[in-house]
Amino acid sequence: MHYSISFSEIPEDGIHLKPRDLSWFPDDIVKRDGPVSAKLFFAKKGESKIEVQGQLHGKLLLECDRCLTEYPYPVDVSFQLILEVNDPARHWRVHDLVGSSTDLDTVLLDEPAIDFGDLLRQQILLALPEKKLCGDFCLGLCTTCGASLNSESCTCELEKKDSPFAVLAKLKKK
Numbered sequence: 001m002h003y004s005i006s007f008s009e010i011p012e013d014g015i016h017l018k019p020r021d022l023s024w025f026p027d028d029i030v031k032r033d034g035p036v037s038a039k040l041f042f043a044k045k046g047e048s049k050i051e052v053q054g055q056l057h058g059k060l061l062l063e064c065d066r067c068l069t070e071y072p073y074p075v076d077v078s079f080q081l082i083l084e085v086n087d088p089a090r091h092w093r094v095h096d097l098v099g100s101s102t103d104l105d106t107v108l109l110d111e112p113a114i115d116f117g118d119l120l121r122q123q124i125l126l127a128l129p130e131k132k133l134c135g136d137f138c139l140g141l142c143t144t145c146g147a148s149l150n151s152e153s154c155t156c157e158l159e160k161k162d163s164p165f166a167v168l169a170k171l172k173k174k
């Protein structure tokens, strides 16, 4: 399914869209836990300007950077953007680009059509945390034996300190 709407299809009083299937979702990049619902509202702000309000709601499955296990990550995103056709004939002046009167992020489009599948994908990717952690106190994996220290304990640390082999290994390195 192609998720696209052209500016001319948007009525004066705006249009609500609720994509029913999920083929817009970037399943190749992010795992999800069940459906992620999307709601969009497009409102005309001029001949070549559309305001978008959107909401995303669902649950993702992320892999913890430390212990590599999957954990659920709820997504509850609201966004608001201005979409504007980038008219090459128009001469952009600095004050057009810096601080628009609405203070909303403006996305410039090459043509008066919105690929809102793309828009939703971007918002999902923006919703991802920079550092993925299953919990603030995740202990991660033992760098020696790979045991997940959240659920099991290993004796690597002890062995490292006490065993004669560890002492030898240290001497060899010097």
Ligand SMILES: [Zn+2]
Binding pocket: 064, 065, 066, 067, 068, 069, 133, 134, 135, 138, 139, 140
């Ligand atoms: Zn973890």
Ligand SMILES: [Zn+2]
Binding pocket: 142, 143, 144, 145, 146, 147, 154, 155, 156, 157
């Ligand atoms: Zn270990």
